[in-house]
Amino acid sequence: MKLEVSIDGRVEVLDVHALTALSVRAPASMSLDTLDAGLREGAWGECAELDHAWLEVAALSECGPTDEQWRTDFNAMIDYADGRGWTRSDRTQVRAHIEYDVDPSGSDDLLISRLLSTRWQGAPKPRRSSR
Structure with a gap:
């Protein structure tokens, strides 16, 4: 199941029969505030x-x-x-991955910037070989 959020914040539900994965799909250029506003x-x-979104x-x-x-x-x-800890304690909300679309123009600077500022923040630096 997938929720697709358009650049203007409209939400469309796709793949309702695909119940082995749950995600939110958004344009790479969408701000987190706009995505949050669309969901709310x-x-x-x-x-x-x-x-991630709840x-x-x-x-x-x-x-x-x-x-x-x-x-069923x-x-x-x-x-x-719920068994993996991906629901709120009262099971009213479930956690879903947010997938950002790749920019078809090839300019993914915003997406790359987001990834660098969050995923690898504090990640260990690569070791140089002692050879």
């Missing part, structure tokens, strides 16, 4: 940090079909996430 405005959830379980549940098998599979996804 539609009552989808909120951004937790640059690469999504409302009830809102996600309402997106799927009403058949019993889908509900959806609940199994939430149970799996």
